[in-house]
Amino acid sequence: MTSASLQKYTCKDLAQMARRQGVAGWHSMRKDQLIKALLREAKSKANRTKRTGVGGRNGMGRSTSNGTRLGQKTVPSKAQQRIDQFRSKLERLKNLATSGNETPVETADRLVVMVRDPYWLHAYWELSPHGIQRAQAAMGQHWHTAQPVLRLFEVSDQGAARLLRSVEIHGGVNHWYLDVQDPPQQYQLDIGYLAADGNFHRLARSNRVSTPRPGMRDAVDENWTDVADNADRIFAMSGGYTPNGTSQELQEVLEERLRRPLGSPMTTRFGSGAGDPQHSPGGFQLAVDAELVVFGATLADAHVTLNGEPVQLRTDGTFAVRLDMPDRRQVIPIVSSTSDGVEQRTVILAIERNTKVLEPVVRDGPTQKPL
Numbered sequence: 001m002t003s004a005s006l007q008k009y010t011c012k013d014l015a016q017m018a019r020r021q022g023v024a025g026w027h028s029m030r031k032d033q034l035i036k037a038l039l040r041e042a043k044s045k046a047n048r049t050k051r052t053g054v055g056g057r058n059g060m061g062r063s064t065s066n067g068t069r070l071g072q073k074t075v076p077s078k079a080q081q082r083i084d085q086f087r088s089k090l091e092r093l094k095n096l097a098t099s100g101n102e103t104p105v106e107t108a109d110r111l112v113v114m115v116r117d118p119y120w121l122h123a124y125w126e127l128s129p130h131g132i133q134r135a136q137a138a139m140g141q142h143w144h145t146a147q148p149v150l151r152l153f154e155v156s157d158q159g160a161a162r163l164l165r166s167v168e169i170h171g172g173v174n175h176w177y178l179d180v181q182d183p184p185q186q187y188q189l190d191i192g193y194l195a196a197d198g199n200f201h202r203l204a205r206s207n208r209v210s211t212p213r214p215g216m217r218d219a220v221d222e223n224w225t226d227v228a229d230n231a232d233r234i235f236a237m238s239g240g241y242t243p244n245g246t247s248q249e250l251q252e253v254l255e256e257r258l259r260r261p262l263g264s265p266m267t268t269r270f271g272s273g274a275g276d277p278q279h280s281p282g283g284f285q286l287a288v289d290a291e292l293v294v295f296g297a298t299l300a301d302a303h304v305t306l307n308g309e310p311v312q313l314r315t316d317g318t319f320a321v322r323l324d325m326p327d328r329r330q331v332i333p334i335v336s337s338t339s340d341g342v343e344q345r346t347v348i349l350a351i352e353r354n355t356k357v358l359e360p361v362v363r364d365g366p367t368q369k370p371l
Helices: 003-007 011-021 030-052 078-094 130-147 229-239 248-258 265-270
Strands: 110-117 122-127 148-155 160-168 173-178 186-194 200-203 291-297 305-306 309-311 317-325 329-339 344-352
Touching: 011 030, 110 186, 110 200, 122 186, 130 200, 148 173, 186 248, 248 309, 291 329, 291 344
Parallel strands: none
Antiparallel strands: 110 122, 122 173, 148 160, 148 186, 186 200, 291 317, 305 309, 305 329, 329 344
């Protein structure tokens, strides 16, 4: 085993080798640190082999109760090895630092929260090993009882934050989903370690977001997780275009993942020439259509019909149906019956669409002065 041969392995492979060799603190090491630790361990094992070789003076020692020999360097028993492995596993579950990169990259500790819909938030974080080490040093003896948590705060219009709950998370992941209630509300998150005595060490604080009012555009959008297609909507829902300015952390995360800038929807979606009034004559059109989304909730085992057609319920009893919305008045009955048919509830929606197309307006001359 040489330094040159170890350089061919990825950081992940080296970490697994260090784990099997029992290298302490392997989970927070960079690639160069893992290589040095593995070489030290190999050299140490070679020296121990020489000292305790077959026929050597130290090889004739008397066995002790834990399987080691007197006159030799103490070798951990199988029970002790299992205890060490268990402790190492606990440390891995506790470690929230970004890892697995083949080349070490210094990352800034940051926590970003995005709005999924009125009832769900999506938290994403990037934490450095140095941040974890600082937390361990700051918590001292309480570190062994500490658990990684996300703290959810409800934020008032005046900026006052009220702690709603602490959600236990675990190492090895860099994102989490949190359910929230009573939209619309403002929320903010902290990520850190919470000890058994209630002491909390914060690693990062998120941006502030506002959940929207309940609406089916958010509730039935199953493709929201495809960030590449919905980045602008997620950015806007998560406070990206608020009058107080954009969320820099959120913008950085999305721009890194998408490899394109985020900003004014007019610029990012259509390009810098979107606002130019000098467009090709006769090619300017506007087409508008609409659809209706009916959503609700009932018992999970109920039978629901809409306009006489059965509606499939989710496991929690909620449902959502998209309908055409023609230019006229519609009366839509929604009926829910209990599984035994004893009780029935009916709601009738009366919806009317009235679309008007106005005459086009053509102005003389450009609307903007050239720079």
